[in-house]
Amino acid sequence: MAGTEFFRLDKPKLMRFLRSEFRFDWHGIHGAAHWARVRLNGLVISTANGARTDVVELFALLHDSQRRHDGRDRDHGARAADFIAGLNGPYFELDATGLDMLIYACRHHSDGMTEADVTIQTCWDADRLDLARVGIWPDPGRLCTEAARTPQFLDAAIRRSLGQRSASWPTISTAPTEGCPSGRTSGRRFRLGG
Numbered sequence: 282m283a284g285t286e287f288f289r290l291d292k293p294k295l296m297r298f299l300r301s302e303f304r305f306d307w308h309g310i311h312g313a314a315h316w317a318r319v320r321l322n323g324l325v326i327s328t329a330n331g332a333r334t335d336v337v338e339l340f341a342l343l344h345d346s347q348r349r350h351d352g353r354d355r356d357h358g359a360r361a362a363d364f365i366a367g368l369n370g371p372y373f374e375l376d377a378t379g380l381d382m383l384i385y386a387c388r389h390h391s392d393g394m395t396e397a398d399v400t401i402q403t404c405w406d407a408d409r410l411d412l413a414r415v416g417i418w419p420d421p422g423r424l425c426t427e428a429a430r431t432p433q434f435l436d437a438a439i440r441r442s443l444g445q446r447s448a449s450w451p452t453i454s455t456a457p458t459e460g461c462p463s464g465r466t467s468g469r470r471f472r473l474g475g
């Protein structure tokens with residue numbers, strides 16, 4: 282995996298635990314199907330920009346795991362961040378740098394931030410690319426990575442978010458990105474975190 286020195290994930294065990302902890306609609310707008318699309322979005326973006334796939338995959342599974350409802354649950358990112366430290370070891374093994382990135386990405390994923398390490402940006406974009414499911418069209422100007430802004434990729438992600446399973450993934454041919462273009466997206470905020 283790109284940029285990954287060591288990574289172990291017991292995904293079946295983690296998913297069983299997350300489902301037992303989940304407080305509302307597993308099949309709803311912030312449940313398992315959303316997590317799967319975030320994972321896919323993130324892994325495809327990672328092939329273009331070299332983001333760490335271990336962090337991206339764990340973000341997809343954990344970022345909304347501590348929501349208490351499908352409404353405006355402002356603290357769910359912070360709760361996920363606090364929840365994660367106790368999982369490292371029993372459910373996965375992530376190095377200290379990766380764990381720090383995962384916690385930061387989860388804590389701030391609905392704060393509308395755009396400036397961060399490319400792995401964290403990829404996590405945020407993977408989530409934001411699935412906003413169409415709740416009636417919010419992802420704005421390319423508010424995405425962090427060049428890969429996510431690729432028109433063909435953005436279109437495919439939106440169609441998948443809307444349940445159009447036939448959507449295929451285009452090849453992303455952008456160069457690796459080191460961060461958001463200076464001054465272009467910094468400081469913009471989203472109305473809704475995914």
Ligand SMILES: [Fe+2]
Pocket residue numbers: 344345357390391474475
């Ligand atoms: Fe969220």
Ligand SMILES: [Fe+2]
Pocket residue numbers: 311315319344345408474475
């Ligand atoms: Fe989400």
